[in-house]
Amino acid sequence: MNTKLHPKKGQLISTAFTACFSICLAGNALAATWGYTKHNGPDTWHNIAPMCKQGMNQSPIDISETIQSDLNPLEVRYQGKLTNFSNIGHTLQASFVGNNSVSVDRESFELLQMHLHTPSENLLNGKQYPLEAHFVHQNAEGALAVIAVFYTSGREANEALDRLIAIIPAAGEQIEMATSISPTDLLPKNKTFFRFNGSLTTPPCSEGVRWLVMKNQLAGSTAQIERLQKVMGNNNRPVQPRNARMVLH
Ligand SMILES: [Zn+2]
Numbered sequence: 001m002n003t004k005l006h007p008k009k010g011q012l013i014s015t016a017f018t019a020c021f022s023i024c025l026a027g028n029a030l031a032a033t034w035g036y037t038k039h040n041g042p043d044t045w046h047n048i049a050p051m052c053k054q055g056m057n058q059s060p061i062d063i064s065e066t067i068q069s070d071l072n073p074l075e076v077r078y079q080g081k082l083t084n085f086s087n088i089g090h091t092l093q094a095s096f097v098g099n100n101s102v103s104v105d106r107e108s109f110e111l112l113q114m115h116l117h118t119p120s121e122n123l124l125n126g127k128q129y130p131l132e133a134h135f136v137h138q139n140a141e142g143a144l145a146v147i148a149v150f151y152t153s154g155r156e157a158n159e160a161l162d163r164l165i166a167i168i169p170a171a172g173e174q175i176e177m178a179t180s181i182s183p184t185d186l187l188p189k190n191k192t193f194f195r196f197n198g199s200l201t202t203p204p205c206s207e208g209v210r211w212l213v214m215k216n217q218l219a220g221s222t223a224q225i226e227r228l229q230k231v232m233g234n235n236n237r238p239v240q241p242r243n244a245r246m247v248l249h
Helices: 007-033 042-047 159-165 222-232
Strands: 075-078 081-087 092-097 100-104 107-117 131-138 144-154 174-176 193-199 207-214 218-221
Touching: 092 222, 100 131, 100 144, 107 222, 131 222, 144 222, 159 222, 218 222
Parallel strands: 144 207, 144 218
Antiparallel strands: 075 100, 081 092, 081 174, 092 107, 100 107, 107 131, 131 144, 193 207
């Protein structure tokens, strides 16, 4: 403890440091103990995060038997740019600067990060896609909303994916740079969606997450998707029981 500090201020800093240190350590410890192999994969996650097994509204799901309803259109107001691309071991994750918000249930949610899964986690009428992007947002109360986009694979390369693939960092590393990549470049133009309640698809599998899965897919080339798959491996949690949930559209 620095004795030159005013006692109250010192105490405050010390408390804040302890809190942050514990949370960061817990987060890192959790991240280090789960993965997608036989020994640390989804079947074992409940050992470190009970919600992964106890939860009744877990993600991902097979999107089927959807119900037509009066959903408000999704308003996307992404104005910023991608400035950081990280390889955090179990996924590739991008973060952005600037004002990037969406309106869900007339509430504003800020974009925290976008990350990728190969193959897709959610299914659509039993169909799995080779790639799924998750845009994770948070509102002022800390609630989360995820926009998910499926990618099909074909002959034509996707320009935005190409620019991301060009800067893939090595495992455990991140690249900070000013880019012209807007998060909008990674969303389909037609933003109609399926809506359901779910969870994080990784430990701690917390529920209360609002899922919005785009009905329209984007396309990448087979080579692009193979490249992402090679870097991340199979990082998809299997589909979870729907239980009493409805999928609206
Ligand atoms: Zn995800």
